[in-house]
Amino acid sequence: MVGLKQDWEIAPQSRTCELKDYQGAAPRWCPGCGDHAVLGAVQRLMRDKQLLPEKTVCVSGIGCSSRFPHYMSTYGFHGLHGRAFPVACGIRARRPDLDIFMVTGDGDCCAIGTAHWIHAIRYNMNITVLLLDNNVYGLTKNQTSPTSRTGEKTNTHPRGSVLPPLNPLCVTLGIANASFVAQTVDWNPPHLYNTIKAAHEHKGLSFVRVLQRCPHFTKHVFQAPLQDLSQVLLMTHEEGISLDAAGMRRFPKQIAHNPHDLDEARHIAAREDVYPIGLFYRDENAARYDLATAQGIGKTQDEKLAAIDQALSRFAV
């Protein structure tokens, strides 16, 4: 052909996925539930990055937020209450080629699944974890969760919950080998999107706590930061969660925080006077267990047969 090199060829047009290609069943969450925003952000992210639905798995436990996989059109695993972490880790162990999102709630992650949460942080396998924290058990109808504030009235504590809440950020930042810890809110779409995007781009386990409204049971809980943005503390840093100038201007309270500063991250995470959002901590060099578990993938059948025969021969008499 004129003007073209001999070996020039047209690459077969790879398909372009649209938003609808990521959308599954119509969500059955309550109107006004923060889960809708997270679902939309993940679907937009997948479209923007053109992730393939068949190469993506959404894993969840049990609870309102754990219905998430059903509303995607990717592969999904809607498993047991509290047990999303081991399943997600198991999938990741031998499938380095997949994108894995894991969605969990405050009951799922911080109560019944606590052991798995702690160890999954330590395993640091490449998984994007979204903790949708609405401070209450919604699906089972208004019971106290580990993150419910002291005095919160629920069906299990009608005279108000007795204990101070567990802070999932402080816990996560206290676990050896944590590699990505961030917090965002469901009601600020750019920050939510950019946080999930940064989490997805991180190689390792990224832990994102999303403060999330429950219009039914904890409507009042996040009213204050919604109405008064000075109650939110935006962490800013060139290596943190990016936000454009207009987005930045909405937050009167900001703090420059280097996400490599673990001590400062713990200090900010423990603050009770404000809701800090942004990236607390990132360590790109944390050990990744999935690099160990994936070793040996791809041995041929002949190699295996020879190795088995050799192993058996060691017992020969």
Next chain:
Amino acid sequence: MFADLCARNGNGIWTVEIIPAEIEPPRRSRAGASGNRIRFGSKPVTNAGDEADIVIALNEQVLYSRIDAGALRPGTIVFVDNIWAKSPDESVRANYAEAVADFQSRGYVVREVPMEEECRKHTDDPRKGKNMWVLGLLCALYDIDDTPVRKGIEKRFAKKGESVVRKNIDLLDDGYRWGIKNLEQRFQVPASRSEQQMVVMNGNQALALGAMAAGIEVCSMYPITPATSASHFLAQNFDQVGGFVHQAEDEIAAIGFAIGCSYGGRTAITITSGPGFALKTEFMGLAVMAEVPLVVVVVQRVGPSTGLPTKIEQGDLLAALYASPGDAPKIILAPATIEECFHFIVMARKLAEDFRGPVVVLSDANLATGQQPFPKPQPREEWLSPPIDQSTWNPEVPPFAWDSETGLSRRPVPGQRGGEYVLTGLAHDAKSKVAYESAINQQSMEMRSRKLAVMHAAMQPPKVHGDPEGDLLVVGWGSTLGAIEEAVDRLRGEGHKVSSVHLRFLSPFEPGLKEIFSRFKKVMTVEVNYSDNPEHPYITPSSRRYSQLAMLLRAHTLIDIDCWSQVPGSPIPPGVIAEALRRRLQ
């Protein structure tokens, strides 16, 4: 090592490890007995047998635990270290003298041997050297060629240097020379070398090698006795086939991780024991509900609760079958020999994938640590799980395209375009969509159950050991095979019309059981789990609790099946079974 020598020599062997729960129990304590029980013979040996002919005791106190366990009989030759007679501690000397006199009054033939004294000629720490010296003594006693041991010593201690190798060989030689010079009686057990290449290993090693031969990629486990040594073996060897051992944070995570692997198209196994299985049961239900292939090995130990962690029981059959929320039909296999521990894992992997669900393999502490020779398996490509399928999936085919006749369906795995679906533990339709409709729940339950009926229809009836009809049929499962058949053979030798049948499939059962049972006047199970003694005044036909297989078989066949079972925490010897059968025949 002695068992290994016998096997190399061509003798049949069966070994039982005697393991205390503690790492280092107090010395000279009766409860702290550790040791190895070896039965060997000219022909293949299928069980640990009855009382011992020869016992070697490094101190006399520890022997009492074996006496209490019924391991000795009048006439048993007892070799005991006589160092205790010279102990500076007067109470030790007195205890020793008293015990030796007691052993003689019980009819044992006591041979006091200067084990420690002889060992001191070669080592300052005879505690570490005595085993080698005794091995030499045994080689003299049974006229066995110890060349393989010499080679083994050289290999094993090569890193520790020439002097350590020398010391061990000297101990071995000295034990042998002492035996030739001093033993009044020596024995020969003629061996018949098999033409086939044989291997000797214990059941846990066989399970682990089975997992490798099945092409399983991931073993996800949490440490628990007596299952863990299988995972130890894999941790050491699995990488040779590209496999990986995941030590999870708990038993629940171990099965969850394995299920994740399997969902992702990689074959996985989880290996545990009773208490661990109890924790896994919710995930078992999910694997049944969402039809995730998975091999689950339960190496049974004595329960309930923590029970006797190192000892044998067959107490987890009902738990394996029923412990799950709701009705969760699954396949359960029970290997009866070390060889079957290997082959049943290969079979379990394939059944799990063909029938799309979890397969439980019930081993036990007896198989786990017992060693037995069997023909070396020749690994075959069809045993291995096929490479992961990433081809395009026809989107018209739902993820649970149940065949309405068989309930069978194929599953898409992540990466297959067009097969995207959301696995769920909620009731779901063929498309894996959450379904609240009663008709769909009824249908999907039916489909999951139907698979077992289909498997049942594909199986052969079990073979009867002995005549196909008679007065009494003994039914067993698991590691009791050898002891039951030996007991049955003894009774047949005495003229009784007794036969036995040993079940390898516990869910679904093999076909034809009712027909086989109907040819005998009486049918009873022999098991190592608890059942009420029917002779106790409080135990009536309406209160009697049967052993576990008996319960299932009574329901399965509507035949009045009896049972005899014990929970001694050790393998039941053939003589004890034979005696129980004689009483039932009266």
